Amino acid sequence: MGDPGLTDDTVRLSMIGQVLRGRWRTLVVLAVLGALVGAGSSVILSPGYRTTSSVLLQGPREADELLTQAEVATSSVVLDRAAAVLGDGETGADLRDKVATSVAQGNVITIETTGDTAEQTQRMADQLAQEFVKYSTQIIAGSGDAAVQLAQERRETLRQQVAQTNQRISELSAKVNEGKTTVESVQLRTELQGLRSSIESAMSSLNAADTASGLGNIVVLGSAELPSAAAAPTLPQLALGGAALFFLIGLFGHLFTARTDRRLRDEEEIAAALGGPVLATLDVVDAQPAGTGLRAKLLRDDKPWNTPRVDVFADEIDSDVQYRRLVSRLPHRRLLVLAADGDHAGQASARRIAGLADRWFTVVTVSPVRPVVEDTDAEGVLVVSSLGSRPAWELVGIAEACADAGLAVVGTVLTRPVRPTRTRSGAPAPSDHEALAGTA
Numbered sequence: 001m002g003d004p005g006l007t008d009d010t011v012r013l014s015m016i017g018q019v020l021r022g023r024w025r026t027l028v029v030l031a032v033l034g035a036l037v038g039a040g041s042s043v044i045l046s047p048g049y050r051t052t053s054s055v056l057l058q059g060p061r062e063a064d065e066l067l068t069q070a071e072v073a074t075s076s077v078v079l080d081r082a083a084a085v086l087g088d089g090e091t092g093a094d095l096r097d098k099v100a101t102s103v104a105q106g107n108v109i110t111i112e113t114t115g116d117t118a119e120q121t122q123r124m125a126d127q128l129a130q131e132f133v134k135y136s137t138q139i140i141a142g143s144g145d146a147a148v149q150l151a152q153e154r155r156e157t158l159r160q161q162v163a164q165t166n167q168r169i170s171e172l173s174a175k176v177n178e179g180k181t182t183v184e185s186v187q188l189r190t191e192l193q194g195l196r197s198s199i200e201s202a203m204s205s206l207n208a209a210d211t212a213s214g215l216g217n218i219v220v221l222g223s224a225e226l227p228s229a230a231a232a233p234t235l236p237q238l239a240l241g242g243a244a245l246f247f248l249i250g251l252f253g254h255l256f257t258a259r260t261d262r263r264l265r266d267e268e269e270i271a272a273a274l275g276g277p278v279l280a281t282l283d284v285v286d287a288q289p290a291g292t293g294l295r296a297k298l299l300r301d302d303k304p305w306n307t308p309r310v311d312v313f314a315d316e317i318d319s320d321v322q323y324r325r326l327v328s329r330l331p332h333r334r335l336l337v338l339a340a341d342g343d344h345a346g347q348a349s350a351r352r353i354a355g356l357a358d359r360w361f362t363v364v365t366v367s368p369v370r371p372v373v374e375d376t377d378a379e380g381v382l383v384v385s386s387l388g389s390r391p392a393w394e395l396v397g398i399a400e401a402c403a404d405a406g407l408a409v410v411g412t413v414l415t416r417p418v419r420p421t422r423t424r425s426g427a428p429a430p431s432d433h434e435a436l437a438g439t440a
Contacts, residue, residue: 016255048231054104058219099124100112273395274383279330336382338398350384373401382413385413
């Protein structure tokens with residue numbers, strides 16, 4: 001049973017600490033690789049410097065008209081003219097991907113530009129705003145002469161109407177004041193009130209006509225701001241994000257692998273798979289041969305990262321006392337001491353058991369994938385295996401191979417590789433390259 005004081009969160013934090021301690025070299029390499037990938041992606045993802053310029057369209061405007069003006073600001077004519085004035089060797093088509101327009105409140109068109117330098121971005125925004133105003137003004141002027149003449153005639157007509165109405169109001173007012181209150185006077189007062197409404201309507205129309213005469217006014221609201229820094233995401237941000245992403249992928253990849261590992265670590269499950277009782281569980285310090293791969297040579301962390309650390313000296317673990325006690329409990333008959341290929345801690349323990357026994361013990365090694373036990377005159381099998389080194393189906397296969405040879409599994413000896421944290425004076429401390437085989 002697990003310790004009731006250990007919560008799931010405590011176990012997860014402990015595993016994270018083990019990964020960081022046992023695989024820090026790999027995680028650092030992944031972080032550096034992620035930083036390089038992030039820095040390389042800045043060529044595509046980093047927009048560079050960014051600024052905006054604003055253009056005000058005076059007078060009342062419809063929403064569709066504002067959207068049309070925003071499209072005019074990014075038209076090929078405006079972009080080509082701006083590119084020609086800037087003289088940076090870019091065409092209008094090149095500027096199209098660097099320019100974006102939007103409609104803000106208050107009849108304002110915003111022109112957003114991006115560039116490689118702050119000065120270039122500011123010049124581009126200012127020039128585009130100026131070219132947009134020029135082009136839009138030309139469009140209005142080309143079709144505005146007839147509209148201006150029509151507006152002037154309309155205003156003149158309205159002024160005449162206002163004058164006539166004012167004269168009629170004056171006449172009616174004089175008649176009403178001279179006579180007594182009669183039916184006719186009431187009718188006159190009513191007509192007077194209607195005329196006053198007419199003149200107010202005429203004046204409103206005149207004001208609207210005067211306002212409409214200013215529709216062609218388009219002005220730039222100052223110069224674009226000089227960007228003080230590159231827009232996000234910048235190269236440092238992408239490099240830092242890539243490093244963090246790859247680091248987390250490596251960290252959680254180790255945790256996921258440990259979570260999905262099917263190798264048995266429970267003594268009862270191992271005993272059930274082999275069909276024999278667990279006679280002892282021995283802590284061992286296993287000096288697994290160093291790997292020959294590139295990772296082993298460069299990073300020196302090709303060993304299991306979840307080997308438990310114990311606060312003892314190495315010679316306190318590798319003592320013959322626990323082996324002698326085990327041998328004294330074994331049955332007095334000839335046994336095969338069986339270990340699996342690749343289980344260095346199990347093979348070392350099997351040789352020590354056979355060496356300490358005063359009876360005839362034979363050490364054999366079988367393939368865990370396709371185990372075959374040869375027929376001998378032995379009377380049973382003692383299986384030696386490391387905790388967490390074999391999945392259930394491999395252990396079941398070893399038990400079946402023993403049964404096929406007519407041998408019964410008399411018991412199982414489990415070894416638990418550990419890493420001592422203490423060293424004797426003058427003894428070199430074990431390095432990460434001398435990590436231990438097996439898992440706990």
